Amino acid sequence: MTDRNETVRLVIYSALAATGRLPTAAEVADETELTASDVEDAIEELARMRHLVFDREHRIVLAHPFATRNFSFSVMGERTMWWGGCAWDAFAIPNLVPDEPSALVATTCPACGTAHSWTVTRDGPPSGTQVAHFLTPMAEVWDDVIHTCENQRIFCDETCVRRWLQQTGNEPGAVFDLATLWQLASQWYAGRLETPYRRREPDEAHEYFATVGLVGAFWGNAP
Template identity: 55%
Template sequence: MADNGSAQSAADRTEQVRLAVYTRFASDGRAPRPAELATDVGRTPAEVRQEFRRLHASRDVVLDPHDGDRILMAHPFSAIPLGFSVMGARTLWWGGCAWDSFAIPHLVPAEPEVLVATACPGCGAALAWTVGRAAPPAGEGVAHFRTPVADAWPDVVRTCANQRLFCSTGCVAALVARDGGTRGYVMDLATLWRLARGWYAGRLDRGYVRREPASAAAYFADAGLRGPFWGLPTDGGA
């Protein structure tokens, strides 16, 4: 039987690397490689690589399937462009998706307000909103999510790439008609802001624990989301 002290020490080592990854992403806007992160945590690059694999398995990071040294995403941060830029006063990030782009100012203490910029996938128009903590941004834009939450993780990069912001529901319809895909879930900016504001709370703190399904469902309902797309009963919604 494993010694409880050893098991706790292993968990602590993984948490140390997780926190270092997120801290680097928050401050630098990019993902650290094992060699540079090893200096931060006092471990060897090989040990950091092992922790990367554990964090990928626990869905705390997303590794490049072709390069295990490369973190693609550590939500809400992204190391790859997926349609958004998020500009704070000190840092510029790639926004992994509409959800994550709106979440960054709620998570990073030093950046209470950011400029989220993208292009409408329906018509190509440039779109930008100032997103802060006090209230949703004004505007007529909508967010369109294509993949139901229960199916998000098998190809999470593709899922995130299809959580986009549009000028209007008309532009969503134009894209769906053009590419022959299915319409997903459409929400207004206020609902997106509520979804984003507390979802990642605590992720920059030691001891963060991901939400269990029941807690996630309650959070989605409180944000104003409805229906089986979110694993919730249907009583209105998109």
């Protein structure tokens, strides 16, 4: 990544971490002393390198683990509120942001609408009998990353997972408990608010998944 792209990336991520709000291109230009054209070019490159995600209207909707719209997870700290891009991202935010020792992660079960919330900290997983269900195998995540994130959800239990699969006609994905979700999320984005930051290569991602007990074909060949 060029110094320009990394500079823009860090300003965007730092603003989202501190305020929960995506900075405008003009604000990024002011902060970096880059031209508007350079900022726009850097944002395009960051999207190409999968640091940012555009929606169909070419608006930034994801800068993992932060989202700029509702993906069904709110994350409330003492001073800041964020949208989490998915179950994984929502549990990652309290482990990443430096100034919030804990955050309240809230969502609803996709099958029955029951509301759930947990106080998530860096100290260990929250208690709870709910389960996470990830629909899309890791090798296919970036085929449609917005669809992937919209379908990394938390359910009341496996009965609700099965009910939702019947309702939607989807095939089962991966189901695991909150402790595993927290372990997956806790260090996945380590260093993202520092510079330089390097995304994991597929082999590194596969090794990371294995350290938290997530193995098998679903977790293989992560892009």
